Amino acid sequence: MIPCSRCRAPLTGDVFSAEGLTPCPSCGVPMRGEAFPALLRPLELPRPEDLKAFENEAGCFHHPHKKAVAICGTCGRFICQLCDIELNGGHICPACLTAGKQKHKIPALENHRILYDSAALAVALIPLIIFWLTIITAPIAIFMVFKYWNAPMSIIPRTKIRFVLAFLVAFLEIAAWTALLIGLIW
């Protein structure tokens, strides 16, 4: 059942069949929605006889008494319907999935990424509020630019302009400090 996102009451088909706004049957908030065939798709439960591996059939690596239905695309082990995870059109076992997620080898499972370019730009720009801090943060910003230049960042399109700007700003800050120190010495 699809719940109303405001009051959590189940929605009726009126919400999905109407062209304009329809009030929620419970809280009355005007809303509209679109439903798709997945809503009516029945759950495909395996039959018990399909799960049992007979003597002449390959069994699952993790559940020897269950019939193998696929081969893990990463480790090559036979896996049963319970262990079979469809990912990006292929099959993978839970162990490889866990390992791949921990080692960040499966981009489709990555839910979080650090934006080192934004961080480097912030390290270069924000300390300008208190200028004397930049004598410490400017080298840090340049270090971050070089260290994380090739690090994986956002999975959506993103240029390296922030890294370039961070480098330029930090370079100018260092140049300003150098000029200041030379001026003080001479």
Place this chain on the structure above:
Amino acid sequence: MKKDGRTYRKLPGKKRHFFGFSRAWTGPDHLLAVNNHAYSESYRRFFFKDIQAITAHKTSAGKVRNILLGLLALLCLFGAWAIQDGARHVLLVLAAGSLLLLFYNVFKGPTCKTAVHTAVQSETLASLNRLKTFSRVMDILRPLIEQAQGRLDTSDLKAYQAGEKAGRIDAETAVASQSSGVFRQSTYSGAAHRIMFGLLVFDGVLTVAQFRISGVTLNIVTTLVALALAAAVITALVKQYGSSLPPGIRKITWGVMAYTIVSFVYGYAMFIAAAVKNPDLASNHWKILETMSHVPFADSPYILSFQVFFSAAAFFLAFFGFLFLRPAARDSMKTIQTRHKPAGDQ
């Protein structure tokens, strides 16, 4: 990374947060919701073959913004009309800016909250916060989802409406699901709202008292009450979320929030005006407070009208707040019956 980047297409809509924003993208076989937190991003994927429904319900955020921007524009225009010196131009610029934002907000259309529903989760898509944007995005997503799942027949939808087909529910589960489900909201009786309206009455009384009595003590007490009111209104807003309080009380609470904001802005403007008129006292806040406390209302129609407005607004909001709160306080727990009849009644 470049390879990944090329596969994603940006969807209309963007929701800005304090330190980031939310956006939606379409991938080769999924919808990607991206939340940017300034120095990191988090992703949620909704595969097209798994999406059961996408819903959007109207919210009042747009209306509230319209009201606040309109009030701000009116206040600035009134101030520009009342003041004859250089600050007039600043107020006119502020008024123009507020009106521009108001027109922009009206142009963007009503606000909404969008959710994507799959078999295991219902997640909000923060970037689709306007009904117009929702329509545009659905025009893009619909063919992609239909390509993965096919099109839903109206006959199937009618069957779903009748409750005969209900996704993964078989006959036994259908009976079990037709028991009277209850959705309990929070058991909040309105105590925070009573305190808030009480403070509002007190604030109104103090504002009226300022017509007759002038002094630093009264000014300080009024300020403290205003601070307590601000805390009370924030508490009330938090408490009313998910509670069974009627919409009237909720709207009045938001009205009290607007009143509090306007009164703080007015107080701050008065402070700045006093500092500008007495530049030698600008660094001594106590002296400025004393100066403000002894401003005769009758000499300035601008100040007089604001004081009348604040006292009237305070009593008006408090009166209707207490009026609507009485029946709501009697029913502190409200149950919402589903459309399904109880299993015993079939």
